Amino acid sequence: MTALKPLALTASVLALTAGIAQADAPALMFDMGGKFDKSFNEAAYNGAERWRESTGGTYREIEISAEAQRVQFARRLAEAGSDPIVVLGFANEPTLVEVAPDYPDTAFVLIDAVVDLPNVRSVIFAEQEGSYLVGMLAAMATETNTISFVGGMEIPLITAFACGYAQGAKAVNPDINVIVNYTGSTPAAWNDPVRGGEIAQAQFSQGSDIVFAAAGGTGLGVLQAAEDAGLKSIGVDSNQNHLHPGSVLTSMLKLVDQAVYDAFTDGPDMETGVVVMDLAAGGVGYAVDEHNEHLISAEMIDAVEAARAAIIAGELSVHDYRTDSTCPAF
Amino acid sequence: MDIATIVQVLESTLRLATPLLFACLAGLISERAGIFDIGLEGKMLMAAFVSAAIAFVSGNVWIGASAAIFASVMLSLLHGVASITFRGNQLISGVAINFLAAGITVVVAQNWFRQGGRTPSLSGDARMQRIDLPFVDALRDVPVLGPVYTILSGHAPLVYVAFLCVPLTWYLLFRTRFGLRLRAVGENPAAVDTAGISVIGLRYGAVAICGVLCGLAGAYLATGLSAGFVKDMTAGRGFIALAAMIFAKWRPWHAMWAVLLFGLLEAVANRFQNIEILGIGIPVQAMQALPYILTVVILAGFVGKAIPPRAGGAPYVKEH
Numbered sequence: 093m094t095a096l097k098p099l100a101l102t103a104s105v106l107a108l109t110a111g112i113a114q115a116d117a118p119a120l121m122f123d124m125g126g127k128f129d130k131s132f133n134e135a136a137y138n139g140a141e142r143w144r145e146s147t148g149g150t151y152r153e154i155e156i157s158a159e160a161q162r163v164q165f166a167r168r169l170a171e172a173g174s175d176p177i178v179v180l181g182f183a184n185e186p187t188l189v190e191v192a193p194d195y196p197d198t199a200f201v202l203i204d205a206v207v208d209l210p211n212v213r214s215v216i217f218a219e220q221e222g223s224y225l226v227g228m229l230a231a232m233a234t235e236t237n238t239i240s241f242v243g244g245m246e247i248p249l250i251t252a253f254a255c256g257y258a259q260g261a262k263a264v265n266p267d268i269n270v271i272v273n274y275t276g277s278t279p280a281a282w283n284d285p286v287r288g289g290e291i292a293q294a295q296f297s298q299g300s301d302i303v304f305a306a307a308g309g310t311g312l313g314v315l316q317a318a319e320d321a322g323l324k325s326i327g328v329d330s331n332q333n334h335l336h337p338g339s340v341l342t343s344m345l346k347l348v349d350q351a352v353y354d355a356f357t358d359g360p361d362m363e364t365g366v367v368v369m370d371l372a373a374g375g376v377g378y379a380v381d382e383h384n385e386h387l388i389s390a391e392m393i394d395a396v397e398a399a400r401a402a403i404i405a406g407e408l409s410v411h412d413y414r415t416d417s418t419c420p421a422f
Numbered sequence: 423m424d425i426a427t428i429v430q431v432l433e434s435t436l437r438l439a440t441p442l443l444f445a446c447l448a449g450l451i452s453e454r455a456g457i458f459d460i461g462l463e464g465k466m467l468m469a470a471f472v473s474a475a476i477a478f479v480s481g482n483v484w485i486g487a488s489a490a491i492f493a494s495v496m497l498s499l500l501h502g503v504a505s506i507t508f509r510g511n512q513l514i515s516g517v518a519i520n521f522l523a524a525g526i527t528v529v530v531a532q533n534w535f536r537q538g539g540r541t542p543s544l545s546g547d548a549r550m551q552r553i554d555l556p557f558v559d560a561l562r563d564v565p566v567l568g569p570v571y572t573i574l575s576g577h578a579p580l581v582y583v584a585f586l587c588v589p590l591t592w593y594l595l596f597r598t599r600f601g602l603r604l605r606a607v608g609e610n611p612a613a614v615d616t617a618g619i620s621v622i623g624l625r626y627g628a629v630a631i632c633g634v635l636c637g638l639a640g641a642y643l644a645t646g647l648s649a650g651f652v653k654d655m656t657a658g659r660g661f662i663a664l665a666a667m668i669f670a671k672w673r674p675w676h677a678m679w680a681v682l683l684f685g686l687l688e689a690v691a692n693r694f695q696n697i698e699i700l701g702i703g704i705p706v707q708a709m710q711a712l713p714y715i716l717t718v719v720i721l722a723g724f725v726g727k728a729i730p731p732r733a734g735g736a737p738y739v740k741e742h
Contacts, residue, residue, distance in 0.1 A: 128538030246706065273695045277707045284657045285648040287692065290434050294693040297430035309540065309652045316543065316649045335543065 118143075118356045119152040119174035121165055123181030124279070127155055131308060131329040132348060136180050136203070139349030143356040151356065162187040170195040175360040176213075178203065178352055182249060188212055199362050201355040203348060204249070206366055213364045215351045219249070219344075220256030221403055222376030223304070224410045225396050226326050226344045227260025229378065230302040231268050232392045233324065233341055240271035240300035242291050242314045244307035245281045248414045250274070253306040253328070253344070255413040258421035263399070271295050272422070275310050285313025292317035292325075302326065302341060315340060324387070327379075337383040345377045372404040425569055431689045432573045436581060437647060439685030441466065441656075443584045444639035445663035446670070446677045447591050448632040454595060454672055455628030456608035456733040458512040461501055461519030462636055463660025469494040469640025471527040474541040474651035475534065477548040483645050486548070487580075490644075491637030497523065498633030499626070506625045509737030520660075528653045541644075541651040550578040550646035578646035580638055587635070591674040604628055608731030611738040621738045639663075665717040668728050687712045 120140050122133045140151055152174050154165050166187050169177050176199035179188060185205040192200045192209045199211055206214040230239045241257055243250040258270045273291050275281035288310035292303050296317075303318055304326040305311035311328060312335070318325035319339040327333065327343035334340075351369060355362065369375020378396065380388060402408035413419050445462045452459040469490035477486025497519055504515040528539035535541055555575040562568050595601040603624055606614045611621045643659075644651050662684055670676035691709040 126538050128532070128536065130538060130540075134538065273692070274706055276710055280654065280657050283652050283654050285650075285652050285655060286438075286643060287657070287688075289648055290438065290689070291692045294430060294434065294689075297426065297693075312540075312543065312650070312652065313648045 116173070116175045116360050117150055117152055118359070119154070119169045119172075119177045120352065121169060121177065121179045121184075122153070122155045123183065124156060124159075127153075129308065130332070131311075132346075133180060135330050135346070135348035136178070136352045139352030140178075140356065142349065143353050147357075149356075159183075163190055166191045167194075170198050175199055176201055176355055176358070176362060178355050180204070180348075199360050199364065201351075201362075203351055209364075211364055213355065213362060213367060215355075215367045215369060217346050217348075217375050218368060218370035218410075218412070219346060219376060220252050220259070220410045220412050221371045222344045222346065222378065223253045223256030223306075224260035224263075224403070225371075225378045225400060226304060226342055227257035227262075227270075228264050228396050228399060229260075229342055229388065229392055230257070230304065230324075230326060231261035231264035232395065233387070234268070234302050236299045236301045237265070237267070238269040238271065238299040239302045240292070240295035240298075240304070241273065242288055242295070242303060242305045242307055242311070243272070243274040244276075244310055245279065246274040246277055248417065250306055251419070252413040253304075255419035255421060256410055257304050258419065259410055260399075262421050264395070269299070270421070271298055271300055275307055282308035282310060284310050285316070288313035289317035293321065296321050296323060304328070304344070306344070331379040331381065333379055333381055333383040338387070340384060341387050342384055343379040345379050347375050347377070350375065370403075371400055427693070429569050429573055431686070431693050433576070434689035434692065435682060435685040436573065436577060437685075438688045439681045440577075440581045440584045441639040441643045441647070441659055442663045442666060442681040442684055443678060444580075444587070444635045444642065445660055446666045446681050447587055447674065448635035448639070449664055449667045450670075450672055450674065450677055451591065451595070451604070451635070452628050452632040453667070453734055454608045454731055455604050455625050456611060456731055456736065456738070457501070457505060457625055457629055457632075458516065458735045459501065459629070459632060460513060460516035460661075460664060461497065461523075462632075462639075462663055463656050463658070464516075464520035464523030465494045465497045465633060465636035466640040466643065466660050467520075467527055467654070467656045468497055468523040469637040470644035470655055471531060471541070471640075471651045473637075473641035474544060474644040475531070477544055477645050478535075478542055478650070481546070481548050483544075483548055483550050483641075486645055487550075487638070487641040490641040491634050494637030494640060495630055495633035498629045498636070502626050502629040505737060506622055506629070509739065512735055512737075524654060527651070531651060531653075539653045544645060544649045548645070549649050550580065550642070552576050552578055578642065580642040580646055583638065584642070585678070588674050588678045595674065600624075600627075605731070607738075608733055611733050612741070615738070615740060621740075625738070662713060662717065665720055668730075669720045671728050672731065684713050684716070687716060 127137050178201040180203050182205040188202050188207045192212050201213045203215045241254045254272045261268050292314045302324040305314035306328045315325045319336040324341040329346045332343045449462050472493040473486040473490035476489035477483045501515050504510040505512040532539045558575040561571045607624045615621050666680035669680040695706045
């Protein structure tokens with residue numbers, strides 16, 4: 093006991109100083125793919141930066157580079173007194189199941205998956221609703237009556253994008269042909285622009301003239317192939333309209349930045365539970381800016397806005413593939 | 423299946439086979455000289471990054487390709503120093519090069535361009551333009567010849583270079599004095615040494631050629647097939663090339679057919695994701711796994727006995 097005393101004293105002094113330096117500072121843990129991925133993680137970073145600029149606060153951040161670091165880093169942030177801790181990515185669901193119960197006084201936020209614990213806020217996006225809207229735009233813009241989709245890894249989350257896209261397209265034109273392809277079934281599928289471009293070219297040869305890419309880094313190859321072929325593409329997550337102005341028809345937005353900003357603003361005393369970022373909450377949408385406004389006519393906007401209003405009002409429901417693993421539009 | 427579909431799949435095959443062909447010939451020359459090289463993947467990756475970065479900065483794809491060759495040769499020489507001069511284990515040195523390239527490309531790209539470990543997208547002269555063969559439009563409607571000519575036309579220049587490298591490699595290995603010595607060094611370096619020819623020099627020559635070819639493979643991948651570098655963009659192609667090399671039993675013409683087979687399988691998997699044979703749907707995963715399944719089957723010895731060069735993997739120690 094006597095031997096332990098100085099140790100305990102040191103620990104409490106350390107805890108005190110740490111507490112002063114990082115009094116309840118929020119923290120952000122990025123997923124694999126890294127902070128500047130032009131997409132999912134970068135959106136979260138932008139949200140955190142926006143919070144920092146508007147409040148003058150500070151936050152901690154950590155990037156994982158290996159699967160084994162998930163639990164370790166989440167624990168480290170909690171030990172350091174960060175609160176709330178925002179953890180990105182569906183792959184972190186088991187991480188929080190393990191870590192969150194050990195720190196009941198710390199608030200955790202999980203983005204893209206649900207963990208049912210009293211101190212966890214789970215933020216999920218209605219990707220099918222945003223995809224529905226860009227599917228409508230694609231169906232109205234196509235000249236060949238054929239549109240296509242390139243997914244990254246074939247997982248329910250990505251199939252939900254494809255399913256919403258196909259539903260939106262078929263709502264405009266029931267006879268439209270929607271080609272759905274995936275890049276692969278391993279994480280390498282997120283970073284293979286060469287294969288993405290080849291799949292897009294194969295789809296073009298089948299008559300598609302608009303391709304929607306929900307495939308991370310692979311998507312860049314898809315957008316490039318569309319530009320090279322003189323056809324159109326649709327970006328994902330962040331606004332990718334500027335990547336190939338005139339060729340990117342629009343981008344399906346997923347406002348991860350807003351989810352992070354809200355979590356940081358709500359602070360340690362936030363309400364936990366499931367938060368659904370759908371159209372009504374402004375969590376998903378489509379991008380129109382100076383790079384693509386000449387591609388989208390007023391009639392197209394009117395039709396999409398009408399559908400958006402109907403979805404928000406509950407008159408139109410978009411089927412979520414994740415609920416029953418089926419899609420009425422396939 | 424109509425002609426247009428077949429043409430599309432075969433065009434895609436040529437494009438996808440090109441980086442494999444460069445890498446396969448690179449490995450072939452190196453291993454014929456007795457230096458195992460599983461660092462093909464790393465060298466391609468490094469070349470892909472350097473070609474994209476330099477092409478972006480200079481605005482000229484050929485300056486980028488030259489820089490890619492330089493970078494890849496540097497890695498080759500590193501492999502040479504470790505495994506020829508210091509007689510280290512060639513497999514370990516190759517693995518080290520793969521890891522080195524995977525890490526360093528992303529770190530440098532991030533510090534240089536701040537785009538999450540990728541280079542900015544290339545456009546215009548920073549990309550390899552596709553060239554149309556003469557009279558392609560006039561010949562398009564000619565039966566048989568037309569579609570074949572269409573398949574061959576409209577590729578980046580490096581595609582043609584890659585297929586020209588096949589007879590060149592064959593000639594170099596089997597019709598020149600250098601080639602004879604190179605093969606001898608892979609089979610029986612002591613005999614070469616006895617004849618008063620430098621084993622070390624020949625082996626360095628082989629790994630340097632290997633570096634040049636890997637550089638072309640990476641440059642084509644980043645500036646021809648896609649428009650910029652993305653982390654880990656080689657996606658295992660260096661290993662597929664190694665499998666093709668063993669499949670071809672270290673022979674250039676066979677190597678060409680082997681990589682065309684791998685390219686075809688990948689093109690088919692991209693084109694026909696939901697294929698139905700006799701009413702049974704074959705899942706996407708099975709189609710996409712085909713090249714890898716084939717690799718396993720090949721490496722399990724299905725194609726007969728593949729005997730590597732006899733002195734392969736062994737550093738040469740001069741007898742006193």
